[in-house]
Amino acid sequence: MALELTLxxxxxxxxxxxxxxxxxxxxxxAPEVERxxxxxxxxxxxxxxxxxxxxxxxxxxxxxGDLSLVKLIGAQMAQGSIVIEGAVGxxxxxxxxxxxxxxxxxxxxxxxxxxxxxxxVVHGDAGHLVGSAYRGQASGIxxxxxxxxxxxxxxxxxxxxxxxxxxxxxxxxFTGVNMIAGTIVVLGNLGIRSGAGMKRGSIVSMNPAxxxxxxxxxxxxxxxxxxxxxxxxxxxxxxxxxxxxNGRWRRWSGDSLExxxxxxxxxxx
Numbered sequence: 153m154a155l156e157l158t159l160x161x162x163x164x165x166x167x168x169x170x171x172x173x174x175x176x177x178x179x180x181x182a183p184e185v186e187r188x189x190x191x192x193x194x195x196x197x198x199x200x201x202x203x204x205x206x207x208x209x210x211x212x213x214x215x216x217g218d219l220s221l222v223k224l225i226g227a228q229m230a231q232g233s234i235v236i237e238g239a240v241g242x243x244x245x246x247x248x249x250x251x252x253x254x255x256x257x258x259x260x261x262x263x264x265x266x267x268x269x270x271x272x273v274v275h276g277d278a279g280h281l282v283g284s285a286y287r288g289q290a291s292g293i294x295x296x297x298x299x300x301x302x303x304x305x306x307x308x309x310x311x312x313x314x315x316x317x318x319x320x321x322x323x324x325x326f327t328g329v330n331m332i333a334g335t336i337v338v339l340g341n342l343g344i345r346s347g348a349g350m351k352r353g354s355i356v357s358m359n360p361a362x363x364x365x366x367x368x369x370x371x372x373x374x375x376x377x378x379x380x381x382x383x384x385x386x387x388x389x390x391x392x393x394x395x396x397x398n399g400r401w402r403r404w405s406g407d408s409l410e411x412x413x414x415x416x417x418x419x420x421x
Contacts, residue, residue: 153207153208153210154207154210154212154213154214155177155182155185155205155206155207155208155209155210155212155213155214156205156206156207156213156214156215156216157172157185157199157203157204157205157206157213157214157215157216158203158204158206158215158216158217159202159203159215159216159217159218159219159222160202160203160204160217161201161202162202162218162221163192163202163221163222164192164193165192165193165221166193166221166222166223166241166242167190167191167192167197167202167221167222167223167241168190168191168192168223168224169190169199169202169222169223169224169225170190170223170224170225170227170228170246171188171189171190171199172199172213172215172225172226172234173213173225173226173227173228173229173230173232173234174209174210174211174212174213174229174230174231174232174233174234174251175229175230175231175232176188177209177210177213178209178210178211179208179209180208180209181208181209182205182206182207182208183200183205184209185199185200185205185209186198186199186200186203186204186205187199187200190202202222210232211231211232211233211251212232212233212234212235213232213233213234213235214234214235214237215234215235215236215237215238216237216238217237217238218238218239219236219238219239219240219241220239220240220241220258220260221241222240222241223241223242223243223244224242224243224244224246225240225241225244225245225253226244226245226246226248226251226253226272227243227245227246227247227248228246228247228248228249229245229247229248229249229250229251229253229270230248230249230250230251230270231250231251232251233251233252233253233254234251234252234253234254235254235256236253236254236255236256236257237256237257238256238257239255239257239258239259239260239276240255240257240258240259240260241260242260242261242262242279243262243265244259244260244262244263244264244272245263245264245265245267245270245272246262246264246265246266246267247265247266247267247268248264248267248268248269248270248272248296249267249268249269249270249295249296250269250270251270251271252270252271252272252273253270253271253272253273254273254275255272255273255274255275255276256275256276257275257276258274258276258277258278258302259274259276259277259278259279259300260278260279261279261280261281261305262279262280262281262282262284263278263279263281263282263283263298263300264282264283264293264296264298265281265283265284265285265286265292265293266286266289266292266293267283267293267294267295267296267298267315268293268294268295268296269295269296270296270297271296271297271298271299272296272297272298272299273299273301273388274298274299274300274301274302275301275302276301276302277300277302277303277304277321278300278302278303278304278305279304279305280304280305280306280307280324281306281307281308281310282298282300282304282308282309282317282319283298283308283309283310283312283315283317284307284308284309284310284311284312285310285311285312285330289311290311291311291312291313291332292309292310292311292312292313293309293312293313293314293315293317293334294313294314294315295314295315296315296316297315297316297317297318298315298316298317298318299317299318299385299388299390300317300318300319300320300321301320301321301389301390302319302320302321303319303320303321303322303323303340304319304321304322304323304324305324306324306325306326306343307324307325307326307327307329308323308324308327308328308336309327309328309329309331309334309336309355310326310328310329310330310331311329311330311331311332312328312331312332312333312334312336312353313332313333313334314333314334315334315335316334316335316336316337316381317334317335317336317337318336318337318338318339318385318388318390319336319337319338319339319340320339320340320390320391321339321340322338322340322341322342322343323336323338323340323341323342323343323346324343325343325344325345325346326343326344326345326346326348327342327343327346327347327355328346328347328348328350328353328355328414329345329347329348329349329350330348330349330350330351331347331349331350331351331352331353331355331414332351332352332353333351333352333353334353334354335353335354335356335381336353336354336355336356337356337381337382337385338355338356338357338358339357339358339390339391339392340357340358340359341357341359341361342355342357342359342361342362344362345364346361346363346364346416347363347364347367347406347407347414347416348364348407349407349409349410350406350407350410350414351407351410351411351413351414352411352413352414353414353415354377354378354414354415354416354417355414355415355416355417356378356381356401356416356417357416357417357418357419358396358419359418359419360418361416361418363404363406363416364406364407366406366407366408366409367404367405367406367407367408367416368404368405368406368408369402369403369404370403370404370405370415371402371403372400372401372402372403372420373400373401373403374398374399374400374401375401375403375417378401378417379397379398382396382397383397396419399419399420400420401417401418401419401420402417402418402419402420403415403416403417404416404417404418
């Protein structure tokens with residue numbers, strides 16, 4: 153039986169609830185879960201001040217309510233699943249290494265920072281800095297998957313080192329900025345300055361995109377890795393068409409100000 157947490161009091165300022173992870177609540181009864189510590193602004197509170205719990209702590213957690221002001225859900229999660237029936241606040245899945253987080257609404261900024269494994273699925277839109285490195289950090293996510301079925305804003309995959317980020321809608325500016333490796337797939341449109349400072353890795357878009365002058369056209373081809381990746385995404389519910397899977401892609405290499413070993417792949421219509 154899953155542990156169910158329902159928001160009964162909307163926080164006035166962001167509520168830091170990093171205690172909401174399967175490993176933190178494992179084996180706890182509902183009253184014990186409600187006694188876990190959280191931070192409401194600069195004030196220490198109990199989780200029960202905002203959530204009512206039902207069931208017993210296990211590998212599966214279901215959250216109900218508008219959680220757009222609740223931060224750090226699934227922090228350092230290593231196993232199990234969290235299903236959020238609504239919007240969620242910043243830093244969801246911070247430091248995640250396993251399991252799955254499903255958001256059946258929109259997500260705020262910093263989805264999956266410092267992620268190394270597992271999967272985050274956002275059925276709505278996401279904010280800025282999806283899978284990006286924190287300011288001053290050398291690298292962003294180094295594993296796992298972040299799947300956003302809607303659109304995202306700026307700096308998706310900043311300094312990404314490994315893993316997969318997929319966007320079903322449009323992406324904002326600076327997608328893959330300072331990217332080290334990994335794959336970003338955008339089914340919609342890319343914003344400006346995609347791949348700025350990119351060292352390695354792949355940025356993929358189904359549509360034409362404005363490219364920096366530090367990217368040079370290389371060739372037109374059918375990359376096998378992309379065919380497998382797109383088949384995987386279609387199996388996960390993304391609107392990938394057969395023509396994308398079997399079509400040709402125009403490869404642009406860059407960023408020539410860095411190692412010049414990255415690539416932006418644009419679908420050849």
